[in-house]
Every structure is written in structure tokens, then in C-alpha cells.
Amino acid sequence: MPWTDYVLFRNAKKSRVIQNIGGIANLTWLRARGSEKDVIAFDCGPGNMVIDALVKHFSRGKKSFDTGGRLASRGRPDNKLFADMVARVDPFMMMPPPRSLGREEFGEPFVQSLLARHSRRVTRAEDWIATATHLTAQTLFLSYWLYLRNNRDILSIDEIILCGGGAKNVAMIELVRGYLRAADRGEHIAIRQMDEFGISTQAKECVSFAMLAAACVDRVPANLMQVTGAKRRVVLGQIIAINK
Numbered sequence: 001m002p003w004t005d006y007v008l009f010r011n012a013k014k015s016r017v018i019q020n021i022g023g024i025a026n027l028t029w030l031r032a033r034g035s036e037k038d039v040i041a042f043d044c045g046p047g048n049m050v051i052d053a054l055v056k057h058f059s060r061g062k063k064s065f066d067t068g069g070r071l072a073s074r075g076r077p078d079n080k081l082f083a084d085m086v087a088r089v090d091p092f093m094m095m096p097p098p099r100s101l102g103r104e105e106f107g108e109p110f111v112q113s114l115l116a117r118h119s120r121r122v123t124r125a126e127d128w129i130a131t132a133t134h135l136t137a138q139t140l141f142l143s144y145w146l147y148l149r150n151n152r153d154i155l156s157i158d159e160i161i162l163c164g165g166g167a168k169n170v171a172m173i174e175l176v177r178g179y180l181r182a183a184d185r186g187e188h189i190a191i192r193q194m195d196e197f198g199i200s201t202q203a204k205e206c207v208s209f210a211m212l213a214a215a216c217v218d219r220v221p222a223n224l225m226q227v228t229g230a231k232r233r234v235v236l237g238q239i240i241a242i243n244k
Helices: 002-009 049-058 067-073 079-093 108-118 125-147 170-182 204-217
Strands: 016-021 024-030 040-046 159-163 190-193
Touching: 002 016, 002 024, 002 204, 016 125, 024 125, 040 079, 040 125, 049 108, 049 125, 067 125, 067 170, 079 108, 079 125, 125 170, 170 190
Parallel strands: 016 159, 159 190
Antiparallel strands: 016 024, 024 040
16 A cells, blocks of 8 residues: 555655554655655554444444544543553554554454453443544554654654545544644644545545556556565566456
8 A cells, every 4th residue: 555655645845644544544654755765654553443343332233433433522531441552552552663463453352351341430432432532543643753753853744644434533533633733843734635635535445456456467566665574676466367
């Protein structure tokens, strides 16, 4: 995905973060006037997966996500629960890029463990979901603050372009705005939806896979070595003919 982000969204004047918030949140940073070698990309941490698992748990499977962040906006974060979540996420947050994670880190077992420890004390579903939403918002901001600052402690970001299901979570995005406003120069960072650029927030991965397929057909290397740790540029994918 970072290669397709570079092709689609690099800009001569603006440094951009392409922020995907799916089950896992991941970002691609594109330096203004930068080359492919300047791209930074990595997994930020849990995106929607903790929130979604909690929504499914408390709705007994009737709902699968917090539409627009409405449940989170009605809840109050619990400090002890939040501290427990942060303590478990911190080791991953301290890992420098390149890095990636899967559902085995922050999926169902992670959520069930939290429920076992805190469900007697925290009883409202909205409070659980609000706390998890704060967790994701904080991990997004910390990903910027830890790894996308210049040597004057100013975030090297002009725009954040959102995609994925979490892009529509108003409560989460407002929390991110709050973190940015609290940071030096953060109030000047624009947060935009990918829809504004002609690509649906829900269709970004589809577009990217089509681009990767075209790159494979054209024999264009589409991996970025600094992102994955690869030793050389390679053509990704294979074209296979099936004889019936």
C-alpha cells in the first residue's frame, strides 16, 4: 500500500500522512517533494478491532461497529481501564519502524482479557467503547509524535488524509484533532477525507490492489525496501494461467 500511496498522493508542496483506520491502523508519510526513498510507513496499532469487538460483545452480535462513533460520544473513558490498555499497547508503540502487527496482538483474546479484569467495575458499554476509542486516537497521535517530528519538535505533517472504516468515526477523529491542537503547530494540520480526492474511503484498498496488479503486468517494482525490510526492489505478485 505505501507504494500506491506514493503514486497517488505525493505532493510538491505538502507533506502528507495517508492514514488508514481499519481493524489495524497504518500510515504512510509522504515528504513534500520527496522520492520513494523518503517514504515512511508502518502499523500504528489497533484501529477499529478493539472497538468492534466490544460493540459485538455488548450488542450480543447484533452490531459489528460503532457507527459514526455515536456510542463512544455517549460514554466516559475509564482511567483504570485506559491505563491497562495503554500498558499492553506501549511495547508495540515503542518499536521503531518498520513494524507490523496482526489480530493476534490486539484481537479477541486481548479484549476478553480486559473484560475479565474490568467488567465488574466498568459496566456501561458506552464507557468501554469510549475508552477504546481514546486508545486508538492516542496511538494515532503518538505514531506521529514519536516518528514524524523534525529536529525542532514540530510535526512534519501538513495534511492527514483518512481512509478505512474509522475515517467516519467522528468521535475518534475529534480526539485526534484535540491531540494535534495540543501539540506544537498541530492546529495547522488539516484532516481530510479521502473522498475529497476522488477515491472513496471504503475503496482505497480496492484501488491499491488494482494498481499493484497493473504494476505486476507492467513489471514495475512496487515494494519499498525501507518499509518492509526487503533487500532489493522486486515485482510483486504472479500472473498464473489456469488451463481447464
